[in-house]
Amino acid sequence: MSDPITQESTALMAHLLRRAGFGATRDELEGYLAQGYExxxxxxxxxxxxxxxxxxxxxxxxxxxxxxxxxxxxxAYWMYRMITTRSPSEEKIALFWHGLxxxxxxxxxxxxxxxxxxEMFRRSGLGSFRDLLLELSRDPAMLxxxxxxxxxxxxxxENFGRELLELFSMGIxxxxxxxxxxxxxxxxxxxxGNAEYMAIRAYKDSIWPYSRIAWHFQYREQDHDNGEKxxxxxxxxxxxxxxxxxxxxxxxxxxxxxxxxxxxxxxDEVTEEGKKTIAQMMQTxxxxxxxxxxxxxxxxxxxxxxxxEARYAxxxxxxxxxxxxxxxxxxxxxxxxxxxxxxxxxxxxxQGLLQPPTVEGWHEGSEWIDSGALVERVNFVAKxxxxxDRPGVRSIIDRLSASNGGTLTPxxxxxxxxxxxxxxxxxxATRSTLVGFAERQGxxxxxxxxxxxxxxxxxxxxxxxxxxxxxxxxx
Amino acid sequence: MVSQAGxxxxxxxxxxxxxxxxxxxxxxxxxSPYDLAVHKDGRIFVLNRCDPPRSAAIRVGICxxxxxxxxxxxxxxxxxxxxxxxxxxxxxxxxxRVFITDEQNQRISIFDESGKFVEKWGTPGTAPGELNxxxxxxxxxxxxxxxxxxxxxxxxxxxxxGNYLLGWGGAGSGPGQFNLPWGxxxxxxxxxxxxxxxxxxxQKFSGDGRFLASFGEPGQGEGQFHRPSGVAVDADGYIYVAxxxxxxxxxxxxxxxxxxxxxxxxxxxxxxADYFASNPEEKEVRDISDLTPxxxxxLSSPYHVSSQxxxxxxxxxSVSLDxxxxxxxxxxxxxxxxxxxxx
Numbered sequence: 002m003s004d005p006i007t008q009e010s011t012a013l014m015a016h017l018l019r020r021a022g023f024g025a026t027r028d029e030l031e032g033y034l035a036q037g038y039e040x041x042x043x044x045x046x047x048x049x050x051x052x053x054x055x056x057x058x059x060x061x062x063x064x065x066x067x068x069x070x071x072x073x074x075x076x077a078y079w080m081y082r083m084i085t086t087r088s089p090s091e092e093k094i095a096l097f098w099h100g101l102x103x104x105x106x107x108x109x110x111x112x113x114x115x116x117x118x119x120e121m122f123r124r125s126g127l128g129s130f131r132d133l134l135l136e137l138s139r140d141p142a143m144l145x146x147x148x149x150x151x152x153x154x155x156x157x158x159e160n161f162g163r164e165l166l167e168l169f170s171m172g173i174x175x176x177x178x179x180x181x182x183x184x185x186x187x188x189x190x191x192x193x194g195n196a197e198y199m200a201i202r203a204y205k206d207s208i209w210p211y212s213r214i215a216w217h218f219q220y221r222e223q224d225h226d227n228g229e230k231x232x233x234x235x236x237x238x239x240x241x242x243x244x245x246x247x248x249x250x251x252x253x254x255x256x257x258x259x260x261x262x263x264x265x266x267x268x269d270e271v272t273e274e275g276k277k278t279i280a281q282m283m284q285t286x287x288x289x290x291x292x293x294x295x296x297x298x299x300x301x302x303x304x305x306x307x308x309x310e311a312r313y314a315x316x317x318x319x320x321x322x323x324x325x326x327x328x329x330x331x332x333x334x335x336x337x338x339x340x341x342x343x344x345x346x347x348x349x350x351x352q353g354l355l356q357p358p359t360v361e362g363w364h365e366g367s368e369w370i371d372s373g374a375l376v377e378r379v380n381f382v383a384k385x386x387x388x389x390d391r392p393g394v395r396s397i398i399d400r401l402s403a404s405n406g407g408t409l410t411p412x413x414x415x416x417x418x419x420x421x422x423x424x425x426x427x428x429x430a431t432r433s434t435l436v437g438f439a440e441r442q443g444x445x446x447x448x449x450x451x452x453x454x455x456x457x458x459x460x461x462x463x464x465x466x467x468x469x470x471x472x473x474x475x476x
Numbered sequence: 477m478v479s480q481a482g483x484x485x486x487x488x489x490x491x492x493x494x495x496x497x498x499x500x501x502x503x504x505x506x507x508s509p510y511d512l513a514v515h516k517d518g519r520i521f522v523l524n525r526c527d528p529p530r531s532a533a534i535r536v537g538i539c540x541x542x543x544x545x546x547x548x549x550x551x552x553x554x555x556x557x558x559x560x561x562x563x564x565x566x567x568x569x570x571x572x573r574v575f576i577t578d579e580q581n582q583r584i585s586i587f588d589e590s591g592k593f594v595e596k597w598g599t600p601g602t603a604p605g606e607l608n609x610x611x612x613x614x615x616x617x618x619x620x621x622x623x624x625x626x627x628x629x630x631x632x633x634x635x636x637x638g639n640y641l642l643g644w645g646g647a648g649s650g651p652g653q654f655n656l657p658w659g660x661x662x663x664x665x666x667x668x669x670x671x672x673x674x675x676x677x678x679q680k681f682s683g684d685g686r687f688l689a690s691f692g693e694p695g696q697g698e699g700q701f702h703r704p705s706g707v708a709v710d711a712d713g714y715i716y717v718a719x720x721x722x723x724x725x726x727x728x729x730x731x732x733x734x735x736x737x738x739x740x741x742x743x744x745x746x747x748x749a750d751y752f753a754s755n756p757e758e759k760e761v762r763d764i765s766d767l768t769p770x771x772x773x774x775l776s777s778p779y780h781v782s783s784q785x786x787x788x789x790x791x792x793x794s795v796s797l798d799x800x801x802x803x804x805x806x807x808x809x810x811x812x813x814x815x816x817x818x819x
Contacts, residue, residue, distance in 0.1 A: 194784075208497050
């Protein structure tokens with residue numbers, strides 16, 4: 002059932018789309034409002050055909066994004082997907098998992114396999130958490146990142162076994178060192194094809210003779226420790242699947258997953274109200290047999306998520322900020338020279354795609370903002386939104402010119418721009434500054450506007466300022 | 477590979493692999509090779525498109541079949557004379573001049589065989605004679621040049637000094653229409669073959685643009701294509717197709733019937749052997765590796781298989797022929813070309 006189009010319903014839908022996606026243009030918002038909030042939540046949790054820029058088109062014009070030899074080209078490939086997808090929740094959930102189940106290029110030198118991992122996040126990122134952890138444990142990029150190719154029967158390497166518990170499921174304090182060792186024994190023999198050759202190529206960053214060779218999982222039965230193990234109080238001849246079965250039924254796992262989803266999709270800081278929502282999400286986790294989709298449904302439909310308290314309660318990560326601005330501006334919808342520079346911008350702001358700084362991923366929230374990153378962030382979005390050649394900006398101009406006969410007072414110009422880029426709600430002080438700026442040139446007449454003329458430039462300048470506001474930097 | 481073509485038998489056998497990835501700014505090896513053309517004297521001119529990190533090295537490299545690297549030429553990345561941004565294809569005219577299309581600069585750059593810049597022509601636009609994304613290029617026996625004008629979805633014919641003669645096409649999937657066409661060839665009769673990339677077919681026309689035939693349909697079977705990028709026709713009328721999206725090459729008979737399928741069987745080139753001679757620890761573990769592994773279902777598309785299987789074609793973007801019955805398959809993603817001999 003469609004929602005009545007009110008200021009509040011529009012603002013709530015925009016809030017949902019900023020969290021579950023990368024924001025929405027006004028045309029998109031109107032389409033979502035016609036479906037109604039809960040129907041949109043369902044649609045976001047069951048991503049349909051993404052209709053993103055097709056791979057064959059990307060590969061034809063950007064052969065470097067086909068070969069994926071380098072980090073920048075590979076990040077650019079994913080950037081295209083995020084900018085052009087019609088199923089933004091699919092990319093957003095993949096981005097979430099990429100930050101939580103972090104795997105970095107610096108050690109792997111194997112972007113094709115990292116992007117295969119991202120594809121796995123798209124494929125399994127909303128399904129059963131058990132299945133996701135199992136796929137992760139068979140993901141060659143993860144196995145090399147955490148040295149499981151060196152985890153052998155009789156000579157264990159605990160790195161993967163430890164992080165599986167500490168960073169990917171239960172969190173520190175909920176297991177013993179003995180559990181780490183026993184869990185690691187269960188994952189002996191879980192490696193990648195041609196492990197020895199691939200390891201030396203990764204270590205040397207060898208592209209020779211004929212560029213990268215992508216990776217695939219291989220289970221080496223002869224290298225697996227089939228002995229009895231005791232893990233989290235249970236005993237048996239466990240293999241990796243059994244370990245994951247035990248992990249996912251722990252309350253600590255439910256708490257870990259619900260909290261991390263909450264912090265990425267709802268609020269950087271967990272308030273008392275937030276804790277109640279997390280408790281509901283944990284209950285859903287068990288009720289649904291560990292289904293991530295169900296846990297997110299509980300979150301998005303919660304009173305907390307819809308409340309004012311949750312609005313602007315997250316700092317946009319650099320990728321969210323860049324992708325959101327480019328989707329709003331309608332940039333890079335077809336193969337474009339220089340897309341890799343956009344990827345570099347994200348890196349300069351502190352979030353290089355496929356290059357999380359450590360196995361812990363990125364430190365998010367207010368840590369995204371330091372003085373250098375803030376300048377980069379403001380400059381980027383201001384440039385995108387101030388460019389009246391951009392299709393999305395042209396669409397905003399067309400909407401402005403279609404109302405009131407194309408004539409807008411300074412107040413109207415400010416309010417309409419704030420509305421059309423969000424809507425976003427700014428402080429009264431910010432609004433006064435924007436109005437003051439608009440008043441310098443008085444009433445705006447867009448009646449006979451021409452591409453790039455002075456009237457359009459005034460809109461571009463106002464959008465530039467709106468994009469520079471604190472609220473635009475928040476989700 | 478052996479196949480019957482009516483009364484004829486066509487046999488195509490693998491000869492060798494030439495190339496190695498080049499990570500530097502110039503010298504031996506290739507950086508995203510996009511096309512090659514063989515000079516009448518047998519020298520092989522390889523067009524390096526170069527990716528953004530290495531764009532300054534945009535160039536043509538020259539070698540011979542014995543894998544001697546003979547030199548290179550290029551004027552760098554950009555819009556100046558002799559410079560290129562997104563070069564696509566190259567061809568020799570009867571005077572051995574090298575014509576290179578550039579889909580970003582919207583022009584044709586011409587060099588003599590020593591690599592000296594001679595001239596450029598081309599005007600961006602949609603009107604007859606203007607260009608929007610020049611791609612495949614080939615000469616007829618009268619030294620007129622056919623150019624695929626991809627974003628205008630047409631083929632245009634010019635004199636070798638750039639005077640417009642005629643053109644045909646239009647966007648669509650009907651006979652004589654195109655969807656982002658790419659490669660192009662002219663046979664000994666003067667007929668024109670176009671790799672109609674996003675229509676998954678090869679179309680054949682008379683030299684003045686009359687539609688004659690269409691070969692192939694979407695798919696992964698024999699005689700089916702997925703995004704064919706390049707086409708070449710030999711003196712006997714056999715049609716060689718770079719079936720780019722399927723990561724393979726197909727040979728069709730003169731009537732368009734399927735003849736031969738090639739997946740690639742690359743071996744160690746002379747330059748690659750030099751690399752392993754100085755990196756024996758890599759060679760040692762490579763020798764115990766399975767370079768044609770079984771892959772899980774989620775990695776079973778041709779692209780993924782080729783990304784994991786080094787001997788197979790990966791990004792087989794163009795097919796070229798010489799006067800000795802040899803077929804050259806340029807592989808962008810592997811920075812090499814594989815050579816086959818028709819017998």
